[in-house]
Every structure is written in C-alpha cells, then in structure tokens.
Amino acid sequence: MSTHDEIVLSIENVSKTFAGKQAVKNVSFQIKKGEIVGFLGPNGAGKTTTLRMALGLISPDAKTKKNPNAGKISLFGNPPGPDAFGRVGFLPEERGLYRKITAREAIAHIARLNGMKGRLALVHADEMLDKYGLGEAKRKKIKDLSKGMAQKVQLIAAIAHDPEFLILDEPFSGLDPVNQKLLEDMVREIADRGRTIIFSTHVMEHAERLCDKIILMSGGEKIFEGDVKAALANAPKRLVIEAHGKSAAKMLAAVSTEMRELAPHTWEITLNADTEPQNVLQNCIDHGLKLIRFEPERASLHDAFVTLVKQDTTGVKQDKTGAAV
Numbered sequence: 001m002s003t004h005d006e007i008v009l010s011i012e013n014v015s016k017t018f019a020g021k022q023a024v025k026n027v028s029f030q031i032k033k034g035e036i037v038g039f040l041g042p043n044g045a046g047k048t049t050t051l052r053m054a055l056g057l058i059s060p061d062a063k064t065k066k067n068p069n070a071g072k073i074s075l076f077g078n079p080p081g082p083d084a085f086g087r088v089g090f091l092p093e094e095r096g097l098y099r100k101i102t103a104r105e106a107i108a109h110i111a112r113l114n115g116m117k118g119r120l121a122l123v124h125a126d127e128m129l130d131k132y133g134l135g136e137a138k139r140k141k142i143k144d145l146s147k148g149m150a151q152k153v154q155l156i157a158a159i160a161h162d163p164e165f166l167i168l169d170e171p172f173s174g175l176d177p178v179n180q181k182l183l184e185d186m187v188r189e190i191a192d193r194g195r196t197i198i199f200s201t202h203v204m205e206h207a208e209r210l211c212d213k214i215i216l217m218s219g220g221e222k223i224f225e226g227d228v229k230a231a232l233a234n235a236p237k238r239l240v241i242e243a244h245g246k247s248a249a250k251m252l253a254a255v256s257t258e259m260r261e262l263a264p265h266t267w268e269i270t271l272n273a274d275t276e277p278q279n280v281l282q283n284c285i286d287h288g289l290k291l292i293r294f295e296p297e298r299a300s301l302h303d304a305f306v307t308l309v310k311q312d313t314t315g316v317k318q319d320k321t322g323a324a325v
Contacts, residue, residue, distance in 0.1 A: 006033040008165050008196045013071030014060045016049050023049045024060075025220045028071070031198055033164075036191050038207030039200040041217035042309065047200040048093055050217070051169055055090060056080030076165075086115040089163035091155055093170045093200075099143040103129060103153045106142055110157035121160070128156045132186060148179035155183065159190060166190060168199035172206055184210060204301040214301075218309045234307050235299035239277055242266040242293035243284055251287050255280055266293065 009031040016024040024046040031037050041047050052058045054073060063070035075084050097106045107125035112118060129138050134152060142150055151171070159166060168187075172180050187210060191197055201207060207214050207228070214231055216224035224231060241252060244265050253259055256269035271280070277296050284291050 007031070007074070008033050008076060009054055009198070010074040011050070011054060011071070012073075013069055014050070014053060014073060015071065016046075016053060016058070016060050023220050024053070026069075026071070027217075027220075027222050029215050029222060029225055031165075031196060033196050034191075034194055035196055035212045036187070036210055037198040038211040038214040039198055039217070040202065040204065040207055040214055040305065041200075042202055045217040046220040047217055048169055051167055051198070051200060054080060055088065055167065056084075084165075086161060087164045089114075089158040089161070089166045091158045091166075091168040091171055093173070097142045097150065097154055097157070100141055102139050102141055103134065103145065103149075104138045106153060107157045107160050111160040114161035114163070116161050124160060125156075128160055129153075132156060133182075148175050148182075151175060151179070152183065152186070155186060163195070165196045166198075168197065170201060171199055172201055172203060180206070204305050208301040216305065216308055223311075224308050228301060231301055231304045231308075232299045233304075235301075235304035236307060237271040237275075237277065237299070238268060238297040239271065239280060240266070240268050240293060240295040240297060241280070241284075241291070243289040243291050245287065245289035247287050248284075248289050251283055251289070252280070255283065268297075 007030050011030070012028050013026050014024060014028070015022060015026055027046070027050055039047050039051070049058070053060050054075065056073075056075070056079070060073065061070060073080055076087060078084070098109075101109070104122060104125040107128060108121035111121040111124060116124065126135075126138055129135050132152065134149065134156070137145060137149055137153065142153065145153065151174075155168070155171060158168075171183060171187075175183065184206060187197060187199070199206075211228060213225070213227055215222060216231070224234075236257075240262065242263075242265055243252070248265065249267070252267055252269050255275045256271055258270040260268045262268055271277070281291075281294060284294070
C-alpha cells in the first residue's frame with residue numbers, strides 16, 4: 001500500500017491524437033508513492049500511448065481552439081524530462097536488448113545510461129543476475145537466451161539503477177506460466193522495497209494478485225479506477241446449483257440473467273443484479289427442492305473487466321433487475 005500521499009505521477013485531462021484519430025481521450029489519474037498500479041485494458045485501449053506520454057517520449061495534444069482544455073502531466077512534481085533522470089525505470093512493450101552482447105553487458109549498458117559509473121555497472125549487473133537466479137546467464141549472449149530469460153534480463157536492466165518509479169508495459173506478454181510467476185515474484189520484491197510500480201496488461205490475473213489499485217482503459221478513455229475489491233463488485237454473481245424438483249429450472253430462470261445446464265439437474269446461473277445468493281437458497285427451500293449442491297463462484301477481475309468494457313462499448317448498463325436501461 002501507499003507509504004504516504006506523495007504524488008509520483010499526475011495525469012490531468014490528457015489526450016493524444018494520431019492522424020486525426022484520438023487514441024487517448026481526456027484521461028486523468030494519479031499514482032502515489034509505494035503503490036502497485038495495474039493499468040488494464042484490451043489491445044488498442046490507449047495504455048501504451050498514455051505510458052509513453054507519462055515518460056515524455058511523446059507529447060500530449062496541445063491546447064487549440066478545438067482542444068481548449070489541454071491537460072498536463074507531472075512526474076515527481078515536474079513535466080516529464082531531464083528532472084526525472086535516474087529516478088524512473090522503463091520496460092517497453094517492444095523488447096530492445098542488443099542481441100549480440102551478453103546479459104551482464106546489456107544490464108550494465110542500461111545502468112550506465114541511467115547514471116551509473118562504468119566498472120560499477122558491470123559489478124552491479126553480476127550481483128543482480130545472481131540475486132534473481134540468472135547467474136549462469138551472465139556471459140551468454142541475448143540471442144542465445146530463451147524468451148523468458150531475455151525478458152527477465154531486460155527487467156533487471158530496467159531496475160539496475162534502483163529507480164524510485166518503475167513503468168512496465170506488458171511485462172508478462174508471451175511468457176509461459178512458470179516465467180510469469182517468476183516475474184510476479186520480482187515485481188513483489190521490488191515493491192517490498194518501497195518502490196512505485198505501474199504495469200500495463202490485458203491479463204487480469206496478474207493485476208488481481210499484485211495490485212493496490214487498478215485503472216481500466218477502453219477506447220482511449222478511463223472507465224474505472226479503484227482497488228481490486230471495488231472492481232470485483234462489478235463482476236456478475238454466479239452460482240452452480242444441483243437441485244431436484246419439478247419447479248427447479250423455472251424457479252432458477254426467474255432469478256437469473258443467464259442459465260447454463262452443466263448436467264442433469266445441475267445449472268450454472270448468473271444472478272439478476274439485485275438478487276443475492278441467500279435469496280436463491282431461501283427460494284429453493286420455499287419451493288421444496290431437494291438441494292444437492294449450492295456453490296457460489298468466486299468473482300474474478302476478468303469478469304468485472306468484461307462487464308465494464310461491455311458497458312463502455314455498448315453504452316448499455318443494467319438496472320437492478322438485470323434489464324438494460
């Protein structure tokens with residue numbers, strides 16, 4: 001959780017247009033010191049463009065007659081630029097290590113670019129590789145490493161100068177489950193040292209396990225910001241029920257927006273917005289059903305994500321009965 005209220009990154013009403021198409025639309029959010037923030041959204045949602053603006057790699061739309069409310073970006077209290085030198089680590093979505101140099105040389109090179117002195121950078125690279133279990137890869141060339149190992153080397157390069165703020169763009173992309181878990185452990189270890197982290201992803205499970213806060217983008221706009229618990233409140237409530245009795249299917253259909261038969265007398269149902277699992281249990285009892293199985297399914301961030309994005313793209317929300325409004 002946040003160690004105090006110091007704002008590391010502030011984005012206020014920022015937009016970005018490419019060739020007449022608006023990729024980011026009036027986005028605002030803040031990241032406090034010590035937070036792990038998941039920056040979520042489908043491909044093309046505007047995540048990478050927003051992160052590149054946060055770093056000063058590209059500029060947001062300027063103030064014009066058509067855009068009179070041009071926003072602003074503040075990184076450590078100043079516009080993105082030289083003032084943040086050495087304080088930020090960045091892992092881009094496009095991996096960019098030189099393929100013909102060794103792992104230790106790649107890490108040392110990035111560390112030097114961020115202000116670390118020559119020989120010290122190589123020593124530190126060796127220490128970092130040992131620390132994260134890649135000591136045997138020190139003198140292997142990047143082109144000879146597996147994708148997972150190369151990705152971990154690039155993450156080590158991004159943190160070798162011990163930045164205060166780490167920006168990771170799709171760090172888990174293309175990794176197998178074992179390497180995803182190793183990368184998650186690295187992110188936790190960095191966060192445990194009080195560093196601030198934002199990472200973009202379209203895989204909800206990583207954010208659910210790691211994040212203090214999530215920001216959800218869709219169509220270039222921010223459609224949700226809050227903690228995981230608040231996001232999960234948007235997920236549909238589902239039950240798996242095995243019930244015997246003539247009225248079972250009819251009764252369950254009356255309290256659900258979706259109903260799927262898994263086996264004879266067994267259904268997975270998605271509850272109406274205003275129906276709680278205990279209401280369904282009471283209805284089963286009142287209807288005299290023989291209840292064999294009653295299993296609430298755990299809400300997932302993926303389900304919440306799908307619901308929020310669907311509402312944003314269709315403009316259709318549900319009232320308390322589950323009907324469109």
